[in-house]
Amino acid sequence: MRKRATAKEVGEAAGVSKWTVIRAFKPGASITDEAKRKIMEAAEKLNYSPNLLARSLSTNVTHQVAVLVDDFANPQKLPFLESLTERLQAAGLVAMLININNHFDHVHALLNADQRLVDAIILLGTAFRDETLNDRRLGPGMPPMFVLARDSQIEGVPAVVCDSEVGLRDIVDHLYERGYRRPGFMTGASALSTALKRRHHFAEFWRQKGVEHIVDISAERYSREDGGASAREYLKKTSPEDRVDVLMCENDILAIGAMETIRSEFGVSVPEDIAVVGFDNYELGATPAFGLTTYEQPCREMVDLIVEMVTGKREGETISLPGKLVVRSST
Amino acid sequence: MRKRATAKEVGEAAGVSKWTVIRAFKPGASITDEAKRKIMEAAEKLNYSPNLLARSLSTNVTHQVAVLVDDFANPQKLPFLESLTERLQAAGLVAMLININNHFDHVHALLNADQRLVDAIILLGTAFRDETLNDRRLGPGMPPMFVLARDSQIEGVPAVVCDSEVGLRDIVDHLYERGYRRPGFMTGASALSTALKRRHHFAEFWRQKGVEHIVDISAERYSREDGGASAREYLKKTSPEDRVDVLMCENDILAIGAMETIRSEFGVSVPEDIAVVGFDNYELGATPAFGLTTYEQPCREMVDLIVEMVTGKREGETISLPGKLVVRSST
């Protein structure tokens, strides 16, 4: 059982050598129609298909791409994974999904991917530190790496990101126009460059409008509970008249957690007392219960670009794409 | 660039043959400490690690498992993917994530996985038809297959599922006890066996309690919009006094969609006028805005079992695990 036919066997069945069989499966190779027909017939009978492993060994191309994910708690990962696998498959590639966690760190994952000779490595919004890549175990021969939906300052590792500068300008413009003047910003894991960048632009655009002070609130992780917990802590220690009038959260999950806590535990209404803004346009944010104003990352375009880079159709250079402000009832 | 050191090269650097190098990397092989030390030193210097592709070619074991997913719209996939990748990795395996869609069907995916010589194929809650497996292109030599979070009637293809019989009995008991007597059931893609089974048990348990009539509502797909749309259609054509008093939805996404439409468009209150029940215990259902009563699938246990089957630690035989009723404010 579990015995695959080989080119040699097909050749014997069709009365040709194994090399001719291999040619029959190589588009554009020189072969007679007659021979090809016989071979295909025999191949079908024997249920033959080329062994991709063996092929990869000699061609040095595996058509496999490692996708590293370390934040499955973020539901935004799902649409990214969906688009990414779809596009990769359309390009003849397949994704090896690698879960980075406490038992399997980035260096492990990179070495593993390298050992499996993947054609490329995509870091999907992972929170890895740039120093990770300087690990001495990581030789110079690693497969090319790309970062998706997160910044990369690393030399030679291009990224495709949603332009947080444009995004936050749009958001701040919108909030200013709506009359909000006392902004707060909730970060998740604040040490990450993406977080810092968003925070930075948020503050910068408010400053340009004459608002100097930003209230900082930080959640432990990117989860609904943590968003709620940090909002709770803030509201507890701040009297109603001192509170922010709009709370920008680093992503939709934090925003939903915060919004729910604000409403249900403090009787504060959204957006009348405090407006809430998220980031990502997570599907459920659109539901009437939330009506979350947010900023949509151009997921499909981002994925298209990264796949073009991976397949070499496009030069590997960091690209920022503008997203789209989605205004709903929370502001 | 992108040149990996080979065992032969390491051997030359360490003054031994390539076979000795290979042994140095094979646990339990016979080799002197001295030789091993020299080899490891040379290996580190040359940044050598065994080429897993080449190894797989001769051992016929790839340590790769294909995971087929065709329903990325269901957020429940994310925790399953997370646990699954984590467990597989802990067992030394890696997941190839294959997206089944209009451009890449099940047969394609299976053939692709086979060509890549994966050790096993896991169908993650996919809506494939049993006939798919009878496709003539699928030979008898396919890798072993397992179904996760969905039923399998297929001979030789074991499944790990959440026991819908126990689950629905718990749900119906709970609803009956709360005093509901006019139940409705909302299915997604109703042709699927999982859906039919849940529907069947739901009706059966009500019958045992003397309630014969179940109102059937069906949504096109498993999405919030479709759940909302089918609830809308139902409420439109049914006068308040004729309506169900509890609506059981096949999963949480449908339930949330239905609940939101019921509340916001018809001013019907949940649970006073109509109670709503979901299935899966999707994380956001816990938020105060929804407070969705639901049934939690034992995700981690299910994944543990399927990984044990994949690794051969457990016999491949369909297993049903009981889940856990989670009562919240929607009932």
Place this chain on the structure above:
DNA sequence: AGCGATTTTGCACCCGGGTGCAAGATGTTT
């Protein structure tokens, strides 16, 4: 028919590592 041009096919040897066996090295016993 005969010659050269072109296409098709077979072959030796490669990709990087794994296996079983036998030769070589080391160690133990008398």
Place this chain on the structure above:
DNA sequence: AAACATCTTGCACCCGGGTGCAAAATCGCT
């Protein structure tokens, strides 16, 4: 020191397919 047991190492050949080249077959033309 010889004889034997044991451990370590090298080797031939395997896994399944890919490459470049040369032999063989086919084609076109005079």
